[in-house]
Amino acid sequence: xxxxxxxxxxxxxxxxxxxxxxxxxxxxxxxxxxxxxxxxxxxxxxxxxxxxxxxxxxxxxxxxxxxxxxxxxxxxxxxxxxxxxxxxxxxxxxxxxxxxxxxxxxxxxxxxxxxxxxxxxxxxxxxxxxxxxxxxxxxxxxxxxxxxxxxxxxxxxxxxxxxxxxxxxxxxxxxxxxxxxxxxxxxxxxxxxxxxxxxxxxxxxxxxxxxxxxxxxxxxxxxxxxxxxxxxxxxxxxxxxxxxxxxxxxxxxxxxxxxxxxxxxxxxxxxxxxxxxxxxxxxxxxxxxxxxxxxxxxxxxxxxxxxxxxxxxxxxxxxxxxxxxxxxxxxxxxxxxxxxxxxxxxxxxxxxxxxxxxxxxxxxxxxxxxxxxxxxxxxxxxxxxxxxxxxxxxxxxxxxxxxxxxxxxxxxxxxxxxxxxxxxxxxxxxxxxxxxxxxxxxxxxxxxxxxxxxxxxxxxxxxxxxxxxxxxxxxxxxxxxxxxxxxxxxxxxxxxxxxxxxxxxxxxxxxxxxxxxxxxxxxxx
Amino acid sequence: xxxxxxxxxxxxxxxxxxxxxxxxxxxxxxxxxxxxxxxxxxxxxxxxxxxxxxxxxxxxxxxxxxxxxxxxxxxxxxxxxxxxxxxxxxxxxxxxxxxxxxxxxxxx
Numbered sequence: 001x002x003x004x005x006x007x008x009x010x011x012x013x014x015x016x017x018x019x020x021x022x023x024x025x026x027x028x029x030x031x032x033x034x035x036x037x038x039x040x041x042x043x044x045x046x047x048x049x050x051x052x053x054x055x056x057x058x059x060x061x062x063x064x065x066x067x068x069x070x071x072x073x074x075x076x077x078x079x080x081x082x083x084x085x086x087x088x089x090x091x092x093x094x095x096x097x098x099x100x101x102x103x104x105x106x107x108x109x110x111x112x113x114x115x116x117x118x119x120x121x122x123x124x125x126x127x128x129x130x131x132x133x134x135x136x137x138x139x140x141x142x143x144x145x146x147x148x149x150x151x152x153x154x155x156x157x158x159x160x161x162x163x164x165x166x167x168x169x170x171x172x173x174x175x176x177x178x179x180x181x182x183x184x185x186x187x188x189x190x191x192x193x194x195x196x197x198x199x200x201x202x203x204x205x206x207x208x209x210x211x212x213x214x215x216x217x218x219x220x221x222x223x224x225x226x227x228x229x230x231x232x233x234x235x236x237x238x239x240x241x242x243x244x245x246x247x248x249x250x251x252x253x254x255x256x257x258x259x260x261x262x263x264x265x266x267x268x269x270x271x272x273x274x275x276x277x278x279x280x281x282x283x284x285x286x287x288x289x290x291x292x293x294x295x296x297x298x299x300x301x302x303x304x305x306x307x308x309x310x311x312x313x314x315x316x317x318x319x320x321x322x323x324x325x326x327x328x329x330x331x332x333x334x335x336x337x338x339x340x341x342x343x344x345x346x347x348x349x350x351x352x353x354x355x356x357x358x359x360x361x362x363x364x365x366x367x368x369x370x371x372x373x374x375x376x377x378x379x380x381x382x383x384x385x386x387x388x389x390x391x392x393x394x395x396x397x398x399x400x401x402x403x404x405x406x407x408x409x410x411x412x413x414x415x416x417x418x419x420x421x422x423x424x425x426x427x428x429x430x431x432x433x434x435x436x437x438x439x440x441x442x443x444x445x446x447x448x449x450x451x452x453x454x455x456x457x458x459x460x461x462x463x464x465x466x467x468x469x470x471x472x473x474x475x476x477x478x479x480x481x482x483x484x485x486x487x488x489x490x491x492x493x494x495x496x497x498x499x500x501x502x503x504x505x506x507x508x509x510x511x512x513x514x515x516x517x518x519x520x521x522x523x524x525x
Numbered sequence: 526x527x528x529x530x531x532x533x534x535x536x537x538x539x540x541x542x543x544x545x546x547x548x549x550x551x552x553x554x555x556x557x558x559x560x561x562x563x564x565x566x567x568x569x570x571x572x573x574x575x576x577x578x579x580x581x582x583x584x585x586x587x588x589x590x591x592x593x594x595x596x597x598x599x600x601x602x603x604x605x606x607x608x609x610x611x612x613x614x615x616x617x618x619x620x621x622x623x624x625x626x627x628x629x630x631x632x633x
Contacts, residue, residue, distance in 0.1 A: 100598040214578050227576050253586055257576070260584060325562045332556070336540065343541075345611050347602035356618035362541045374542045375549065379556040381540045382528075395563050397573030402566065404574060439556065456577030481577075 010186060010523065014060060014071045021060065021071030025053035025115050028073040032117065032184045038140045040169075040178035042078045044118040045085050049073070052115045059113065068243050070113030075179045075188040078119035079126050080231075081220040082106050085116075089222055090134025091124045093368030094348050103220020104252050105189060105231050112247050117185050120175030124370050126191055126224050127335075128438050129199055129445035131174020132430065133372050139174035141167045141204055141427050142182040143471050147504040152470035167427040167471060170203035170445070172196040173232060177204040180234045181503060186523065187244050190232035193224045194327055194442070195422075195449025197232025198476060201461040202422035205472030205503060207491070209233040209241045210449075212482045213456035214259045216245075217252035225334040226257075228327075228453040237523040238462065238492040242268050245484060259482075266485045272493035275309030279490075280415035284320035287447050291425045293467050298421050301464065301475055304497050305419070315415060317406040322399050323451040324443050329383050329396035335373075336380025342368060372438045404455040411480050417490050418478040421448055426467040452478050462491050463500040472500070528553060533630055534623045546629050 013019045032044055056071035065071070076082060079089045081099035088094045102110065110116065123133040132138035143149050144166035153165060169178050173190025177200035180188050190197040192210040201208020209232060216231045223229055231248065235241045246265025252258045281302055286295065306312045344350030344364035351363035369377070383392035410418070423445065433441065452459040458481070461474040477494070479487030533550065537543050544550050596609055605612040623630060 097602060100595065100601065256583060257578065259578065259581060319566070322563070322566055325560060328556070329560050329563065345603065345613055346599070350604040354614040356620070357613050357616040358541065358618070358620045360614050362537075362543065362620065365542045366545075369542060371545075371549070371552075374545070375552045375556070377540045377542050378536055378544065378549070378553055379560075381536050382532075382553060382557065383560065385532075385535075385539075392560055392563070394573050395566075395568060396560075397575065398568035398571040399563060399566050401571055401574035402568065404577060437552075439552070439559075443559070 010072065011068050015065065017060065021053040021056035021115065022050065024071060025049055025073055025117070028117055028184050031182070035142070035182050035184060038142055038178050038182060039137055040120055040139050040175040040182065040184070041075070041118045042088060042090065042121050042136050042175070043086050045116060048085070049115050049117050052110070052113075056113050056115065066111070066113040067247070069109065069247055072114050072187065073117050073185045074109055074114045075117050075120050075176060075185040076106055077122055077173050077176050077188070077190045079122060079191055079222045080106055080189060081222070082116070082119065085119060087119065087222070088135075089125045090122050090136055091368065091370070091373070092135050092349055093342050093365075095135070097348055101220065104217035104254060105248050106220065108248050109189075120173070120179050120188060122175055123172040123372070125222070125339075125373050126172040126193065126196055127372050127376060127442075129171045129195070129442045130168045130433050131171035131200060132168060132433060133370065133438055135370070138430060139169045139178050140430075141169045141471075142178050142505060143167065143205060143427070143503060145506055146470065147506055148466055148470035148501070150470075150506065152468065164431055165429060167429050168203065168433050170200035170423065170427060172200075173234065174200045176234050177201055177206055177208065180204070180206045180236060182505065186235070187240055188234045190234050191221055191224070191229060192232040192453065193229050194331070194446040194453055197234060198422050198449050198459060198461040199445060201234055202463070202474035203427040203472060205463040205474070205500065207235050207238055207241050207463065207495075208461040208474075209245065209488075210452060210459045211245065211249065211484060212458040213453075214257055215249050215263070215458075215482060215484070217255040217258050219252055219254040223338050225331050226338070227330070227334065228456075235523070238460075238488055238495050239268055240523045241460070242266065242488050245488075261482070268485075268489055268492050272489045272496075274305060274490060274493050277305070277416045277490065278311040278313070278414050279305045280313060280315040280410055280418045282315050282317045282320065282410070282418055282420060284317050285420040285448055287424065289424045289444065290421060294421045294423070294425065294473055297464055297473060298419070298475060301419060301494065304494070313415070315410045315413075315418070317403075317410065317451065319399065319402045319406050320451055323403050323454050324447055326396045326399040326403065326454065327446065327450050328443065329392050330400065332376045332380035333383050333393050334380070335376045336384060339369070339373065339377050375439070400454055403451055407451075407455045407457060416480070416486060420476045420478065422461045422474045422476040423448065426469055426471040426473050448476065457481055458484050458487050460487060460491050462495050462498075464498050466501060528557070530623070530630055537628065537630065538620060544629055549629070
């Protein structure tokens with residue numbers, strides 16, 4: 001990026017030598033240690049991170065940083081391949097798997113000088129909406145330990161463990177969201193197939209961007225649904241998301257589903273103007289189960305835009321309620337295919353069973369996958385059976401087109417951006433969340449985010465306000481294909497309006513120092 | 526309709542994962558019932574959508590070798606290997622029939 005407008009805060013702090021990359025890295029590593037109870041990280045790459053920080057420091061000393069991201073600590077969801085660092089997908093199937101290559105997005109971050117702190121926790125193979133179903137255990141939402149949440153909690157009588165109060169991060173990129181939310185890194189990569197970046201972003205009070213399908217390379221992202229997966233970006237503010245997007249987007253010859261159009265990184269206007277925009281409010285997103293709090297916030301947000309001079313109209317996306325069913329079929333079908341590669345021969349777990357190839361495969365997969373993964377594989381295979389193919393798989397593909405057409409129609413009628421809630425409620429306590437099974441939960445929680453994946457559109461969660469329980473609530477903007485600049489501009493405007501409060505983490509009091517105390521320094525741009 | 530044991534067995538063969546218990550089978554039944562809601566949608570005259578990028582051409586790159594020679598790297602992650610081969614148990618032995626296998630389905 002050009003050197004015209006050096007972003008302030010952490011990047012400037014680095015550039016002006018107020019803090020060195022190694023100091024920054026050490027502080028983040030220390031914070032990761034002191035927030036271990038969040039279980040946000042599966043692997044912390046301490047040695048390599050410090051080495052990267054040292055290299056970055058040398059560059060700053062020479063006055064030649066690689067760019068805005070040079071020296072910035074980042075984290076990556078554990079379903080991205082990272083050379084030399086274990087990649088597990090939170091599954092027994094890949095425990096101990098050390099990838100020989102970096103996913104393209106990881107390589108791009110490293111090429112920009114970012115410091116990779118570690119791999120974050122997720123639902124096993126990114127299947128889930130709570131980040132509770134991985135083999136390394138659930139991720140805890142940092143807001144569970146915030147003054148804001150604790151103030152609103154009903155004090156537990158005597159014996160009940162305060163520990164059982166904690167709320168989930170949402171998922172499946174919960175580790176990444178928690179890592180960003182708790183200040184252990186400045187940006188994190190997630191993935192988004194049905195809302196897996198936006199959902200935890202909403203629950204953890206961070207910005208979660210799902211880019212247009214085809215904009216960012218999936219090479220090295222262990223696939224869930226090839227036709228819907230995208231790498232997701234989690235940051236503390238919209239400007240940071242734009243910077244990260246700028247360093248990641250663009251054609252990759254190693255991923256034939258990336259478009260060849262030239263991508264130009266952009267900077268967002270410092271004073272965005274929304275008065276000439278047309279905002280659409282899809283009525284079907286007033287879904288059953290939407291909390292009255294979120295409904296009210298959504299309405300307030302619409303008014304904010306109206307008062308700023310934007311045109312705000314109610315629109316209809318009639319097939320919204322079928323997107324979850326459609327996703328269910330297409331996802332399980334693609335999963336059945338994608339998971340077939342895990343047979344124990346070339347990588348990953350291998351069973352000791354060796355009577356025959358088939359029995360070895362079966363035993364390996366029996367031992368390596370959890371119930372959720374196995375369940376989806378079996379369902380997917382059912383829908384792909386010859387007798388079912390037309391009625392389920394092809395049918396779902398047709399419904400997918402109807403869903404995508406709904407969006408085309410609305411955007412074609414002059415609407416620029418859609419405004420919707422991101423989640424139905426604020427984060428629920430873990431003990432409550434696990435009462436329902438994974439599939440039911442996913443079906444409920446993905447309802448507001450899934451359709452954007454169906455249609456491949458860009459969407460972003462912007463933290464909006466705190467709920468009555470003191471937990472974050474976010475709202476979602478959905479934009480036109482490849483119009484990330486417009487989407488992020490609107491998001492930035494909204495972010496400035498709502499002034500979402502900073503988390504006041506109690507447990508980490510001792511570690512708050514200059515870098516973390518001021519909200520400004522919480523971002524790098 | 527309930528899924529027959531024959532189909533369940535067939536699925537276990539295709540997927541090479543097992544149902545493990547009654548819950549696994551019930552999960553499939555629920556998944557099918559859930560998916561059946563698709564029937565409510567009228568899709569007459571609608572073409573299936575494979576990819577949201579269907580309006581773009583899939584491009585071809587030049588047929589140049591740009592990477593490779595990474596045999597050692599790739600073999601590193603395999604548990605059982607001999608020289609440059611992945612070692613697999615004998616392959617022409619089909620999974621035992623339902624009656625002879627260790628599977629929950631036997632009891633169904």
